[in-house]
Amino acid sequence: MLRRKGPSRLLLIFSTLLLGGCALNGPQSIFDTAGPVAASQADLFVYIFWFAVFVFVAVTAALVYAVFKYRRRGDDDGSVPDQIHGVAWLEAAWTVAPAVILVLIGFPTVRLILETESRVEPGQQDLVVNVTGYQWWWEFEYPELGVTTANELHIPTGRRVVLNLNSGDVLHSFWVPRLAGKRDLIPNQDNQLWLSADEAGLYRGQCAELCLGAHAYMRMRVIAESEAEFSAWANSFQQGGAQQVQAQVGTPQLEAGKALFKTKGCANCHAIAGYAQGQAAPDLTNFGVRTSLAAGVAENTPENLTNWIRNPQELKPGNLMPTLWAADDPKRDEEVAALVAYLESLGTQAPPTASVQARR
Numbered sequence: 001m002l003r004r005k006g007p008s009r010l011l012l013i014f015s016t017l018l019l020g021g022c023a024l025n026g027p028q029s030i031f032d033t034a035g036p037v038a039a040s041q042a043d044l045f046v047y048i049f050w051f052a053v054f055v056f057v058a059v060t061a062a063l064v065y066a067v068f069k070y071r072r073r074g075d076d077d078g079s080v081p082d083q084i085h086g087v088a089w090l091e092a093a094w095t096v097a098p099a100v101i102l103v104l105i106g107f108p109t110v111r112l113i114l115e116t117e118s119r120v121e122p123g124q125q126d127l128v129v130n131v132t133g134y135q136w137w138w139e140f141e142y143p144e145l146g147v148t149t150a151n152e153l154h155i156p157t158g159r160r161v162v163l164n165l166n167s168g169d170v171l172h173s174f175w176v177p178r179l180a181g182k183r184d185l186i187p188n189q190d191n192q193l194w195l196s197a198d199e200a201g202l203y204r205g206q207c208a209e210l211c212l213g214a215h216a217y218m219r220m221r222v223i224a225e226s227e228a229e230f231s232a233w234a235n236s237f238q239q240g241g242a243q244q245v246q247a248q249v250g251t252p253q254l255e256a257g258k259a260l261f262k263t264k265g266c267a268n269c270h271a272i273a274g275y276a277q278g279q280a281a282p283d284l285t286n287f288g289v290r291t292s293l294a295a296g297v298a299e300n301t302p303e304n305l306t307n308w309i310r311n312p313q314e315l316k317p318g319n320l321m322p323t324l325w326a327a328d329d330p331k332r333d334e335e336v337a338a339l340v341a342y343l344e345s346l347g348t349q350a351p352p353t354a355s356v357q358a359r360r
């Protein structure tokens, strides 16, 4: 018996590794819901789960009962048992029971689909955001506010947010598990998803449709905040642009960084309101107040930004940002430092969003 310890130990290790991924309150757990859409979807999941448990227990019990009751016994003479043709009540039962279960599961499911997945016509109170997926980042445009940003979606708590989903290249899928189920972004097809957040906080999300290259690094953050904080954030964009850029560029290093943004070619792809109009990559207006960089891959710190600019492929393999300085370029350290200082200064005179902390 002692020799059997090997397999059971292996099983223990495997199940520990497997179940280790099952925390109910992880940063992207569908069970740790933070909004009405995700909550009703999680409730439905749990409701259906208990039917599955019932079916599993009933079938397993019937199986175990049959195995033990009709097992071969010592006094078995080896003859063939009496042959019977069906048991009417049993057959009726196992036909009716699944039908009843199907109805009990089907009705709430269809009702929730109609409730949360139907298109809604945005009303006065709703916040509309046009979301476009690109390889491998997210664009968030607030048409009513004239604000465009990337990778971090600011929303006011308690208000319905209507997201118009589209793609600039291939299929992507918008998924912020604690707020709502996924919805695909499809080129030339207007999909819609609506959600709302109950409480202020930072909710993590990611692309949930394989879109090649850096798909696994196509993350996002939803920052839910009070109505006042949200307005302050939006205002800082509206007052941004030239005014903001000029106000903040004062020191020689910031001036140098601002110039490098154009001479090094950053401006060909990135926009900064009032200064640069690139369209191919994330809009960097107010970049300094973002919590993350490279589409949620790293925290936005000067150190991470330096590494990101020096060697983009190291932080986010497969991404499309070019390496702008050769490793032996004697001016690299100084110029990257200037660019980092300039980018981190953008928007930092705006009201801070410091109340928002990353959960993990």
Ligand code: CUA
Residues within 6 Å of the ligand: 133, 134, 135, 136, 171, 172, 173, 207, 208, 209, 210, 211, 212, 215, 216, 218
């Ligand atoms: Cu975008 Cu996967």
